Amino acid sequence: xxxxxxxxxxxxxxxxxxxxxxxxxxxxxxxxxxxxxxxxxxxxxxxxxxxxxxxxxxxxxxxxxxxxxxxxxxxxxxxxxxxxxxxxxxxxxxxxxxxxxxxxxxxxxxxxxxxxxxxxxxxxxxxxxxxxxxxxxxxxxxxxxxxxxxxxxxxxxxxxxxxxxxxxxxxxxxxxxxxxxxxxxxxxxxxxxxxxxxxxxxxxxxxxxxxxxxxxxxxxxxxxxxxxxxxxxxxxxxxxxxxxxxxxxxxxxxxxxxxxxxxxxxxxxxxxxxxxxxxxxxxxxxxxxxxx
Amino acid sequence: xxxxxxxxxxxxxxxxxxxxxxxxxxxxxxxxxxxxxxxxxxxxxxxxxxxxxxxxxxxxxxxxxxxxxxxxxxxxxxxxxxxxxxxxxxxxxxxxxxxxxxxxxxxxxxxxxxxxxxxxxxxxxxxxxxxxxxxxxxxxxxxxxxxxxxxxxxxxxxxxxxxxxxxxxxxxxxxxxxxxxxxxxxxxxxxxxxxxxxxxxxxxxxxxxxxxxxxxxxxxxxxxxxxxxxxxxxxxxxxxxxxxxxxxxxxxxxxxxxxxxxxxxxxxxxxxxxxxxxxxxxxxxxxxxxxxxxxxxxxxxxxxxxxxxxxxxxxxxxxxxxxxxxxxxxxxxxxxxxxxxxxxxxxxxxxxxxxxxxxx
Numbered sequence: 018x019x020x021x022x023x024x025x026x027x028x029x030x031x032x033x034x035x036x037x038x039x040x041x042x043x044x045x046x047x048x049x050x051x052x053x054x055x056x057x058x059x060x061x062x063x064x065x066x067x068x069x070x071x072x073x074x075x076x077x078x079x080x081x082x083x084x085x086x087x088x089x090x091x092x093x094x095x096x097x098x099x100x101x102x103x104x105x106x107x108x109x110x111x112x113x114x115x116x117x118x119x120x121x122x123x124x125x126x127x128x129x130x131x132x133x134x135x136x137x138x139x140x141x142x143x144x145x146x147x148x149x150x151x152x153x154x155x156x157x158x159x160x161x162x163x164x165x166x167x168x169x170x171x172x173x174x175x176x177x178x179x180x181x182x183x184x185x186x187x188x189x190x191x192x193x194x195x196x197x198x199x200x201x202x203x204x205x206x207x208x209x210x211x212x213x214x215x216x217x218x219x220x221x222x223x224x225x226x227x228x229x230x231x232x233x234x235x236x237x238x239x240x241x242x243x244x245x246x247x248x249x250x251x252x253x254x255x256x257x258x259x260x261x262x263x264x265x266x267x268x269x270x271x272x273x274x275x276x277x278x279x280x281x282x283x284x285x286x287x288x289x290x291x292x293x294x295x296x297x298x299x300x301x302x303x304x305x306x307x308x309x
Numbered sequence: 310x311x312x313x314x315x316x317x318x319x320x321x322x323x324x325x326x327x328x329x330x331x332x333x334x335x336x337x338x339x340x341x342x343x344x345x346x347x348x349x350x351x352x353x354x355x356x357x358x359x360x361x362x363x364x365x366x367x368x369x370x371x372x373x374x375x376x377x378x379x380x381x382x383x384x385x386x387x388x389x390x391x392x393x394x395x396x397x398x399x400x401x402x403x404x405x406x407x408x409x410x411x412x413x414x415x416x417x418x419x420x421x422x423x424x425x426x427x428x429x430x431x432x433x434x435x436x437x438x439x440x441x442x443x444x445x446x447x448x449x450x451x452x453x454x455x456x457x458x459x460x461x462x463x464x465x466x467x468x469x470x471x472x473x474x475x476x477x478x479x480x481x482x483x484x485x486x487x488x489x490x491x492x493x494x495x496x497x498x499x500x501x502x503x504x505x506x507x508x509x510x511x512x513x514x515x516x517x518x519x520x521x522x523x524x525x526x527x528x529x530x531x532x533x534x535x536x537x538x539x540x541x542x543x544x545x546x547x548x549x550x551x552x553x554x555x556x557x558x559x560x561x562x563x564x565x566x567x568x569x570x571x572x573x574x575x576x577x578x579x580x581x582x583x584x585x586x587x588x589x590x591x592x593x594x595x596x597x598x599x600x601x602x603x604x605x606x607x608x609x610x611x612x613x614x615x616x617x618x619x620x621x622x623x624x625x626x627x628x629x630x631x632x633x634x635x636x637x638x639x640x641x642x643x644x645x646x647x648x649x650x651x652x653x654x655x656x657x658x659x660x661x662x663x664x665x666x667x668x669x
Binding site for chain 1: 361367415418419420422423425426427429430431433434437438440441552556559560563564567599600602603604605606607608609610611612613614617618621
């Protein structure tokens, strides 16, 4: 029973990281109908920047903030420089460009920082929390991880719901042509979406790296599971991204805990197939008519 | 249609065979190995370009089918020593065809990113089986594959040249068959399904069957490529069939020109030669090993981005554009000439299924 609780709590902590990646993919998908394969690579790169800042300033929080800022900049620059020219072209082209960007970022990280595994500091203690004498299997830092992603998600949700910028983003995602006719500068909205996605990715990178170590490919697995979470939830739904992330995080935590880490990918595939058999466009897909 | 294009296709294949034989004799063993490698990628990418370009279904997991083919071949050659490779190749193709059918059925209702997600996870999950059952699949170390040149070629015939020949032979046969298939009723059904499922169904096309068949064809090609890769690398280990391989296949298909078989050749050339060339350049400039080993990676990424920005229809699209510029497009023997029977341009290919996922 204690074990079960421990797996659940650590699953939630990891699930929130998948949720952050999933949410960043959803933001970009809604704006551009594009899967950003560079999301993990961008997060990896901003985490390297964070490590440099932490090393030079000695402050975790300076690195944390710089990483988030770097995420915004990287997302914006990527959209303006390599994605903007592909709008209106075959969508797979932009996907291949994001794959190229991923490979480029991993190559650059290798050139600048080398391929060795680097440890990444945490902002809070990593000693396990206890209730009485029962260990919970999570630390203060894990709580911070979940809280940080939750806060970012809520801020986004509130922003989408109650600000005019959020309304413009929802309108552009709903129907770009109509939004454009209503005077919304859709291109700018898309850039903002990429910037926010870069920020969320950077957040995920900083939060996950203490447990995965940092190396040029360190975010690949996280990206795959984040993508899977987004697909499970439905790529049009920010709520789906969070639910999908939590679902996957907890399920994989049980799998790893009870069955061993070798089968986690197989279980993830199983969950994905079962969910999509029932709902081919994810759990939170809106009703729509495909067939006559 | 077939009466006109079949001789042209066979002629192009014959030309390809002659080029391979001449190159393999003129070049050294390392280059021969590269020829074999390129031919393997051509086989796998040609299958993927048919799946994604013609039937409109994306797959980020064709590396998993290569894994199935490779392990089938390794197990067959290990347990049935003395059987000719061609038998192992045919059985591997059949086994992967079944695997492709299973995945195709599971994927038949999925579109765009949802199909991408399932196939991506397939590419991640299948190599894990090798770790989960080390008794059968050898775990991390994988399985060794012993394969030598057949006796009739004599003792001194270089192994790499023989490998270049068999890989190229399989690639060329695959290209000929796929070119014919693409021009047949099957190919027309695929294009109809890709462009509009509802319209295709109303015209009497069995949409589900067409989509599953595309997966079977694509998986079969990947399975043969995997069998060949097992033989030329003399080893089948899960590390060689990761998601990176699957993504490289899709990249090759799109970079070359999605939906065109010549594009599969261009894409394979880019995938195999660009990293090797960049490594040569980096090491010849006396850079430290960390930097020298990472420059090819970064350069490859830049090449992908630049090719996609410069040639929206892939390299084959760029080639056609240049040929048209000189007014010799129609005279070119091998490319798909008239719009009526042409393989589709990448232009509208993947856009449709994605578009239809849109929020309504």
